[in-house]
Amino acid sequence: MMANKRISRLLEDRSGNFGMMTAILLPVLIGAGGVALDLTNMMMSKTQLQEAADSAALAASTALATGEAVNEAAAKEIAKQFFIAQMGNSIGSEAASEMAATTAVDIKTTTTSAGTNFEVSVGSSYDVALTPLMGVFGYQTMNIATNSTSTSGISEKETALSMALVLDESGSMDWNTTTVESKTCKKKKNWSDECKEWDITYVKKIAALKMAANALFSALDDADPEGDLTRTGAVSYNHNVMGQTQPLMGWGTSAARTYVAGLPEKPEGGTDASGAMEVAHLGVQKAPDGSDSESEEHEKKENETVERFIVLMTDGEMTGYSNQWNPTIDAAVRDRCDDAKEAKTRVFTVAFMAPDKGKQLLRYCASTASDYYEPETMEQLVSDFSQIAKEAVKARTLLTH
Numbered sequence: 305m306m307a308n309k310r311i312s313r314l315l316e317d318r319s320g321n322f323g324m325m326t327a328i329l330l331p332v333l334i335g336a337g338g339v340a341l342d343l344t345n346m347m348m349s350k351t352q353l354q355e356a357a358d359s360a361a362l363a364a365s366t367a368l369a370t371g372e373a374v375n376e377a378a379a380k381e382i383a384k385q386f387f388i389a390q391m392g393n394s395i396g397s398e399a400a401s402e403m404a405a406t407t408a409v410d411i412k413t414t415t416t417s418a419g420t421n422f423e424v425s426v427g428s429s430y431d432v433a434l435t436p437l438m439g440v441f442g443y444q445t446m447n448i449a450t451n452s453t454s455t456s457g458i459s460e461k462e463t464a465l466s467m468a469l470v471l472d473e474s475g476s477m478d479w480n481t482t483t484v485e486s487k488t489c490k491k492k493k494n495w496s497d498e499c500k501e502w503d504i505t506y507v508k509k510i511a512a513l514k515m516a517a518n519a520l521f522s523a524l525d526d527a528d529p530e531g532d533l534t535r536t537g538a539v540s541y542n543h544n545v546m547g548q549t550q551p552l553m554g555w556g557t558s559a560a561r562t563y564v565a566g567l568p569e570k571p572e573g574g575t576d577a578s579g580a581m582e583v584a585h586l587g588v589q590k591a592p593d594g595s596d597s598e599s600e601e602h603e604k605k606e607n608e609t610v611e612r613f614i615v616l617m618t619d620g621e622m623t624g625y626s627n628q629w630n631p632t633i634d635a636a637v638r639d640r641c642d643d644a645k646e647a648k649t650r651v652f653t654v655a656f657m658a659p660d661k662g663k664q665l666l667r668y669c670a671s672t673a674s675d676y677y678e679p680e681t682m683e684q685l686v687s688d689f690s691q692i693a694k695e696a697v698k699a700r701t702l703l704t705h
Contacts, residue, residue: 319531320593346448348392349432354450356390356400357577361454364409368422369456370698380409383426403430427451462533463609465696466598467524467561469538469553469582470577472618472656473515477571479619480506481657483631483682509619509656510571512682516689517564520615521557523693531556534604535598537587541580542573543625551587553598574625575616576633581640588612589647612649613696615689616641616669621661629661651675652692656685 364383365374373382384404391400407428414421429449484504491501520534530532536562537551552559590596590612594603602610622633644651653666654677663678670676675695677688 318649320515346432346446350448350450352391352394353428353430353448354375354452356387357395357426357428357450357452358454359390360384360387360407360409361424362453364411364426365422365424365454365456368408368411368413368424370694376411376413379411379422380423383409383424387426387428403428404596421455423453423455425451430602439442464533464535464602464605464610465613466535466553466565466588466602466610467537467566467613467615467696468523468553468588469520469536470551470580470584470614470616471538471540471564472542472575472577472620473510473540473546473567473571473573474542474575474618474620475572476575476620477508477510477513477681479509481509481512481682482680483512485506485511508569510567510569513617514564514567516685517680518561519686520689520693521561521564523690524557524697527693527697528556533607535601536560537584539580539583539587540567541575541577542571543576543623544573545579545583548583551584553587553601553602574623574627575618576622576624576630576637577616578633578636578640580618581614581637583645584614584616585640585647585649588649589644611696612647613652614644614649615652615654615692616666617654617656618660618662618666619656619658621659622665634661634665637665638668645671650696651697654679654685654688654692678697 311642315662360383361571363386364373367377367382368376372682373379384407387407388397391403394400410425410427412423412425414423427450429447431445433445480551484507485507487502487504489499489501490503491499509522517538525531525535530700532555532642534557535553536557536559537553539548539551540546540563545667552563554560572580588598590599590610594600598612621629622635622637624630641651652671652675653670655663655666655677658666658678667673667676677692679685679688
């Protein structure tokens with residue numbers, strides 16, 4: 305009888321239920337926590353992988369369209385280098401390099417009568433390490449994968465361009481750059497000693513500008529050897545527009561080269577770019593009815609699509625014929641820049657060793673932040689003018705998923 309009572313009492317006792325339920329549910333709770341943490345990690349890893357694939361595909365297709373990649377093998381190498389750079393920010397360069405080795409880069413080139421199209425696909429995957437909590441369910445890693453496709457092309461009937469350079473020939477352009485043109489020794493104890501004092505001649509800003517403009521012209525010529533797609537012109541200014549009421553537009557770059565070569569070796573005067581900007585704008589703008597001179601000239605060579613560009617360069621701030629910044633002239637230049645941009649002319653600006661107000665003005669005038677350049681040396685000025693030419697002829701690319 306006593307034994308039966310003990311058994312009955314044991315069955316009715318619920319004091320250990322919490323412990324038993326905890327023992328039963330604990331693995332489930334741990335697994336649920338692990339799923340939440342790992343799901344967040346996988347989503348982040350998926351995003352990083354997608355961005356790396358996007359960058360790689362876009363870089364390769366752009367390189368093929370612009371000619372930077374001379375063949376598919378070179379484009380694939382560019383894609384993998386971009387992939388490594390992007391993923392290296394997330395998982396480290398060594399791990400990213402290992403991933404790149406197994407990343408698939410496929411390129412499909414299609415040539416038709418309209419031109420050549422490139423389709424670059426980048427596919428990659430890797431195993432993301434899971435938290436130890438997921439080990440409860442026997443999972444140690446989870447595979448994530450992604451793919452990105454970028455397309456670009458070279459049109460058989462390429463886009464033509466008209467470009468006007470607006471160049472500063474004010475008195476400050478006679479100042480020195482930091483680039484040494486020549487140096488001669490003017491003091492030493494005797495012929496066998498090292499020189500104690502040098503007579504150094506520096507390259508003038510105006511000479512640096514001429515070199516930079518010629519670099520731009522050469523880049524345009526390289527992109528259009530026959531000169532059937534490119535029209536260029538130039539206009540210069542100090543406190544006045546210098547010598548012309550239009551930018552002497554002509555086919556190829558010869559007319560513009562001649563104008564730049566004739567810029568004075570010893571510039572003088574103040575600074576006012578407003579009149580020269582108006583001349584350039586009127587020279588390259590497209591009239592709504594296509595009656596403008598540039599449209600008419602391009603029609604003679606059956607150029608249906610024409611992009612318009614202005615390159616505005618200064619080394620100073622707007623002073624007019626004085627040595628003080630003039631806010632009225634500064635505002636007038638901004639208005640001329642607005643006119644050009646509203647007419648869909650792309651404005652590049654170059655502030656060469658310029659003061660702050662000059663830099664602020666040219667930042668405003670540039671069509672985009674990337675169209676503004678701020679060189680402080682002759683070498684950088686030449687490089688920037690070359691880059692402007694490349695931007696003007698760069699093929700467009702389209703990113704798709």
